[in-house]
Amino acid sequence: MDDAQKRRQLAAYIGKLFRDSFGKGPEGVYVSFGGPFFTVYMTNLMSATEQILMDQDQEEIIMSTRAKLMQKLIPEIRANVKLETGIELQEVYYDWGLHNRSGMITGIAHETFGAILTEDYQGKEQIHEEIIAISQRAQKAPEKINSYQLNPRTIVVIRSGILVMIEKELIRTGYEIQLKYTKRNLEQRFLHNNSHFEVILDRKVVDLFVDWDFEFDKSVILFVVSDIHSPVEMS
Known part of the structure; x- marks a missing residue:
């Protein structure tokens, strides 16, 4: 399986994982990896209940609930990345752009995924x-x-x-x-x-x-x- 297929497989899995956990999955899931880094960018991820909380300026409740949920999902994501790529993530970070209904997951491994990593870029x-x-x-x-x-x-x-x-x-x-x-x-x-x-x-x-x-x-x-x-x- 080439890298593009692995990214598609991982994106489909993560989209389903969040849909099953949130009741509504992200509209878009974009997986990238290069060097020791693995990233997931999710768009249009917000349940109806979360939107009500956002409208009431209750962002802290959303962040707290999602933090508890991620404690359960991160081990599953680690396991699936290992299954699809053969590489284990040693560190996992995540954050939410509630104003954009977006989210990210970034993993760091001790090994490299083999894809090209650009160390020099504009600016x-x-x-x-x-x-x-x-x-x-x-x-x-x-x-x-x-x-x-x-x-x-x-x-x-x-x-x-x-x-x-x-x-x-x-x-x-x-x-x-x-x-x-x-x-x-x-x-x-x-x-x-x-x-x-x-x-x-x-x-x-x-x-x-x-x-x-x-x-x-x-x-x-x-x-x-x-x-x-x-x-x-x-x-």
């Missing part, structure tokens, strides 16, 4: 500078930052060493869930309000996601950008 260093500046505003500059382009529409940014002492203490004393929710709100606001990304990439940023693994003091940011043939219109 890479400038993107790093913007991410570092945002990290400094939210907590502190990362000790290490790398990014990769998985395909023309998907960029993965990995930050390491970003937690400050007060955050580590909150995690140690059991406030991990509250800390993650607060950090997500803060960084999502900084990321979405940054107009420089589109200028640097010369593309529209369709979606932006962020998640953390506090145990490894690590974070993943996923950019989904417009097609190369639909660049940002410059005035």
